[in-house]
Amino acid sequence: xxIEGINPIIAYASLLQGAFGGFYEIGETMAKAAPIMLTGLxxxxxxxCRVWNIGGEGQLxxxxxxxxxxxxxxxMHPAVEIPLILIISFLAGALYGLIPGLLKAYFKVNxxxxxxxxxxxxILFVSFLVEGPWRDPSGITYSPPIAETxxxxxxxxxxxxxxxxxxxxxxxxxxxxxxxxxxxxYEVTIVGANPEAAKCKGINIPRTIVxxxxxxxxxxxxxxxxxxxxIQHRLMGGLSxxxxxxxVVAALLGKLEPLGVLFSSILLGAIFVGADAMQRxxxxxxxxxxxxxxxxxxxxxxxxxxxxxxxxxxxxxx
Amino acid sequence: xxxxxxxxxxxxxxEFSTPILLAALGEVLTERSGVMNLGIEGIMLIxxxxxxxxxxxxxxxxxxxxxxxxxxxxxGVLKAFFSITLKANQVIAGLAIWILGIGLSxxxxxxxxxxxxxxxxxxxxxxxxxxxxxxxxxIGKIFFNHNVLVYLTLLLVxxxxxxxxxxxxxxxxxxxxxxxxxxDTLGVNVFLIRYLCTIIGAALMGVAGSYLTLGRLFTWVExxxxxxxxxxxxxxFFSKRYPFKALLGAWLFGAAYALQYHLxxxxxxxxxxxxxxxPYIVTIITLLGIIGREEAPAALGIPYSREExx
Numbered sequence: 001x002x003i004e005g006i007n008p009i010i011a012y013a014s015l016l017q018g019a020f021g022g023f024y025e026i027g028e029t030m031a032k033a034a035p036i037m038l039t040g041l042x043x044x045x046x047x048x049c050r051v052w053n054i055g056g057e058g059q060l061x062x063x064x065x066x067x068x069x070x071x072x073x074x075x076m077h078p079a080v081e082i083p084l085i086l087i088i089s090f091l092a093g094a095l096y097g098l099i100p101g102l103l104k105a106y107f108k109v110n111x112x113x114x115x116x117x118x119x120x121x122x123i124l125f126v127s128f129l130v131e132g133p134w135r136d137p138s139g140i141t142y143s144p145p146i147a148e149t150x151x152x153x154x155x156x157x158x159x160x161x162x163x164x165x166x167x168x169x170x171x172x173x174x175x176x177x178x179x180x181x182x183x184x185x186y187e188v189t190i191v192g193a194n195p196e197a198a199k200c201k202g203i204n205i206p207r208t209i210v211x212x213x214x215x216x217x218x219x220x221x222x223x224x225x226x227x228x229x230x231i232q233h234r235l236m237g238g239l240s241x242x243x244x245x246x247x248v249v250a251a252l253l254g255k256l257e258p259l260g261v262l263f264s265s266i267l268l269g270a271i272f273v274g275a276d277a278m279q280r281x282x283x284x285x286x287x288x289x290x291x292x293x294x295x296x297x298x299x300x301x302x303x304x305x306x307x308x309x310x311x312x313x314x315x316x317x318x
Numbered sequence: 319x320x321x322x323x324x325x326x327x328x329x330x331x332x333e334f335s336t337p338i339l340l341a342a343l344g345e346v347l348t349e350r351s352g353v354m355n356l357g358i359e360g361i362m363l364i365x366x367x368x369x370x371x372x373x374x375x376x377x378x379x380x381x382x383x384x385x386x387x388x389x390x391x392x393x394g395v396l397k398a399f400f401s402i403t404l405k406a407n408q409v410i411a412g413l414a415i416w417i418l419g420i421g422l423s424x425x426x427x428x429x430x431x432x433x434x435x436x437x438x439x440x441x442x443x444x445x446x447x448x449x450x451x452x453x454x455x456x457i458g459k460i461f462f463n464h465n466v467l468v469y470l471t472l473l474l475v476x477x478x479x480x481x482x483x484x485x486x487x488x489x490x491x492x493x494x495x496x497x498x499x500x501x502d503t504l505g506v507n508v509f510l511i512r513y514l515c516t517i518i519g520a521a522l523m524g525v526a527g528s529y530l531t532l533g534r535l536f537t538w539v540e541x542x543x544x545x546x547x548x549x550x551x552x553x554x555f556f557s558k559r560y561p562f563k564a565l566l567g568a569w570l571f572g573a574a575y576a577l578q579y580h581l582x583x584x585x586x587x588x589x590x591x592x593x594x595x596x597p598y599i600v601t602i603i604t605l606l607g608i609i610g611r612e613e614a615p616a617a618l619g620i621p622y623s624r625e626e627x628x
Contacts, residue, residue, distance in 0.1 A: 052409055107609045110555060112356065112409070114605060116548045117598040128591035245420075248413060287428055290421030297414040298400070305404035 014281040015274035025273065027159030031231065033269030035060070035240070037168035038223035039247025040254060040261040041175050046216040048179065048256050050192040051104060051209055055115025056220040057244025058122035059093040063221025065126060066092035067228040068134070068235040071146025081149045085225060086167075093221015094214040096122065101213025105206035119244065127237050134235060143235035152230040164226030169262065171219060176258040188212055220244060242290075246272075249293050253300060268293065321456070327576050328460045333468060334579070335572025337362070337529040340471045341550035342557070342564045343478055344522030350482060350559055351515035352495035352617040353401050356412025357393070359547025360419020361520050362527030365390050367423040369528025370538040371430060373440040379532045382440075383467070383525055390524015393419075394517035402512050405621035416547075424540050431538070442536040443467055465533050467525075472565075474522075479561040491515060495615035498622040508622050523547070545598065552601045558613050567604070574600040 019029050039056040046053035066089040074081060100118065103109040127141075134143040152162040179185035190198045191208045198205055227239050246268050253267070254260030275289045341358050348355045355361075365386035372382030393415060400411040431438065443465035452462040461472075482488040490511055493501040498508045530542050549571055557563035578593040 054413070103606070107606075108612070109605050109609060110552075113548050113552045113555070114602060116545065117601050120545050120598045121595050124591040124595050128589050131591075132589055245417060249417065252410060287421065287424040290417060291425045292421075294414055294418035294421045297410075297417065298396075301400060301406045301411055301414060302404060305400075305406050 015271070015278045017274075017277060019270035019274035019277070023156065024159050025277075027156045027161040029266065029270045029273045030165050031160045031162065031269075032272045033266045034162075034164040034168045034226055034230070035223040035243040036246045036250050036268050036272075037165075037261060037265035038171060038226065039220050039243050040250030040265045041168075041171055041247075041258055042216040042219035042223075043247045043251035044254065044256050044258055044261055045175060045179070045188065045212055045219075047251055048192050049188045049209060049212040050195075051101070051212055051216075052112045053097065053100070053115050053213060053216050054112055054248060055097065055100060055118050055217070055244070056223075056247045057240060057242065058115065058119035059096045059217040059220035060224035060227075060240055060244050061119075061122040061126050062096040062224065063089040063093040063218075064224030064228045064235060064239055065129065066221065067150070067225040068143055068146060071150035071229065072134070072144065075147045075149055078149045078151075078153075081147070082152065082163075082229070085150055085229060086222065089221045089225035090218040091221075093224065094218035096221070097213040097217020098210065101210045101217075104213070105209035123237075126235065126239070130235055130237055136234075141237060145234045146228065150229050151233060152226065160231055162226070162230030164230045167222065167226070168265075171222070172258045172262045175215075175219075179258065184208075184211065220247070223247075246293065249297055252297060323580075325456060325459045327573075327580055329463065330576040330579060331569055331572040332460060332472075333464055333534070333572070334575035335568040336464075336468045336471050336533070337526045338546050338550045338553060338571050339565060339568035340467075340474070340526035340529065341523045341547060342553040342568060343471075343474055343561060344519035344526065345550060345554045346519075346557065346559045346561060346564055347478060347482075347491075347515050347522070348519035349554060349618055350495045350615060351491045351512045352498060352615055352620065352622070353398070353512050353516050354408045354412065354619040355394075355397055355401075355415075355516060355519060355523075356409060356551065357397055357415025357419065357520075357547075358523050358550050359543055359545065360416035361390050361393050361523040362530070362543045362547045362550075363419040363423040363541065364393060365524030365527025366531045366542050367427055367527075367538060368524065370440055370531040371426075373442070373532055374438065377441055379441055379443050382532050383528050386524040386528035387521045388524075390527070391517050391521040393524070394520025395513075397520060398513045398516040401516070402509055402621060405623060408619050408621075420541065427538055427540065437537050439536050440531070440538075442532045442534075467529050467533055475561045475565045482561070492615070494622075495617055498617050502622070502624065512622075523550075526550075549597060549601055552604055555612060556604050556608055559615070570604070571597055571600060 020026055039060060042056050043053060067085050070085045070088055096118065100111045100114040103114060104111040130141050130143055136142050136144045152164055155161045155163065179188065187203050187208050190203060191205050195205060223243055228235060232239060250261050250265040250268050253264035271292055272289055275286045279286045341362055345355060345358055368389040369382040369386035372385035373379045397411065397415050400406045401408050445464060446466050448462040452458040482491065490501065490506045493506060494508050494511045502508050527543060531538055553564055553567035553571065556567040574597040578596040581588065581593050582590055
């Protein structure tokens with residue numbers, strides 16, 4: 001920012017103002033936090049199991065396609081239609097996560113490269129849909145708007161904060177309970193922390209990995225649904241500015257704990273909305289978000305490693 | 319298919335494979351020493367922008383390549399510090415470098431070029447046909463009618479092979495990657511070798527990125543690499559860290575790019591998105607093809623510590 005010749009204090013003040021300055025701003029922050037929370041939870045359960053699912057972005061888009069499909073073709077009472085969309089988009093994301101899940105679990109294919117390739121394929125497929133079969137009659141490269149019965153209700157009037165945030169918070173609590181209160185959650189943790197021990201205890205490692213990827217993909221699929229039914233109300237190419245990847249950061253920032261992700265994703269959402277404001281008032285490019293996030297991540301890794309190191313040195317001296 | 323078409327297809331295969339090959343060779347070197355660098359894509363992006371910027375300000379593409387080399391090496395220092403000195407999880411550190419690359423390159427480009435840049439053309443690397451050799455029918459067009467960076471990259475394959483398998487330093491690198499404790503006992507400086515390999519490898523990735531802006535597009539496009547760094551990683555798995563097998567893998571991917579490029583130009587009615595998917599699908603098929611035949615240096619991805627037993 002100093003390179004840009006902009007007063008950093010004004011810039012950061014506008015970041016805070018933009019993210020938390022009022023009712024509307026908080027609403028926007030939470031609306032941005034919702035998809036990050038869901039993709040963050042998706043990354044959390046996968047990383048916990050040491051399955052490096054970087055495919056949140058692709059699974060998000062597949063969930064969005066499923067949600068649009070229902071929204072374009074079925075008109076029912078919202079009380080029926082919205083749960084239906086929830087289930088279908090969860091399943092769509094889960095199926096897209098199942099591909100790398102099965103290949104990782106049974107054939108040890110590298111899931112990082114695999115999920116990334118699937119991201120590119122999903123994004124290109126969406127671009128094909130909105131430029132081809134689902135192109136809006138007006139000619140722009142969006143899909144036509146979905147049925148109003150498929151809209152997620154807005155929580156605070158005149159903001160874009162929709163039901164998705166409630167859904168995301170519920171998912172976080174549910175995932176917390178699953179990871180800490182169920183046998184499956186225990187198995188996920190053991191498989192991630194010590195596969196040898198897991199094998200000795202008779203845990204079916206491939207099955208655990210596949211289930212993990214199903215849940216992970218499904219959560220990311222829900223994020224896509226939220227963007228379509230809550231924000232844009234149609235399918236479009238740039239639906240996600242990289243929520244899948246912010247989810248990775250959110251998961252790591254939240255220490256791979258669902259309740260931690262609850263807070264880290266709100267923080268990232270705030271940075272996002274704030275950076276938007278910063279661009280408007282201080283003229284700082286919004287892409288600074290990506291840089292801030294990578295700095296946070298590197299700082300986090302460094303702290304994680306440096307503090308135990310100093311501590312050990314001290315103990316050694318005594 | 320006419321002979322002209324085949325020639326041009328194969329020539330662009332060599333051309334398209336160059337950046338992926340160069341990045342893959344960098345990763346081969348890094349992984350042989352036992353360090354896994356997943357930040358290839360990010361380093362390539364930084365290299366691509368730095369190369370562009372260097373050529374833009376000086377008007378000399380070679381200066382751009384130099385800047386990309388230095389930038390890549392600097393990120394390599396960062397990555398090495400995290401992976402070797404701090405002993406951080408190498409997957410997470412790699413992902414962080416990747417996001418850093420996206421952030422740094424888009425942020426810097428918008429800062430330097432403004433929020434909505436028009437197409438700014440830069441002086442790129444010109445084709446330098448090798449005299450005599452380029453006149454050989456068929457083969458001349460395919461191999462000897464490119465820019466200098468293509469030749470240098472192809473030359474690097476036997477050089478890296480020679481260094482890794484025929485020299486003492488290569489033996490040390492592989493020893494450090496297979497069993498750092500034994501290497502340390504025998505007086506090999508594990509940390510120094512790992513640092514050097516990571517930094518040189520990252521410098522190569524930086525240059526690989528700059529090839530995209532200086533050798534092909536002659537301009538800057540955000541996220542210009544479009545997954546090529548991850549393709550390079552897939553090639554490294556495929557090659558089992560042998561430079562010549564990496565060359566083979568890179569040609570396979572180059573062919574996928576060349577094919578989709580030519581098919582797009584021919585306009586045969588397949589939506590272009592499906593053609594663009596081709597390299598990614600080839601990657602997945604490649605990964606499936608090496609199922610059960612993967613091998614890696616024994617100490618790959620495991621930080622070495624003198625005090626702790628590994």
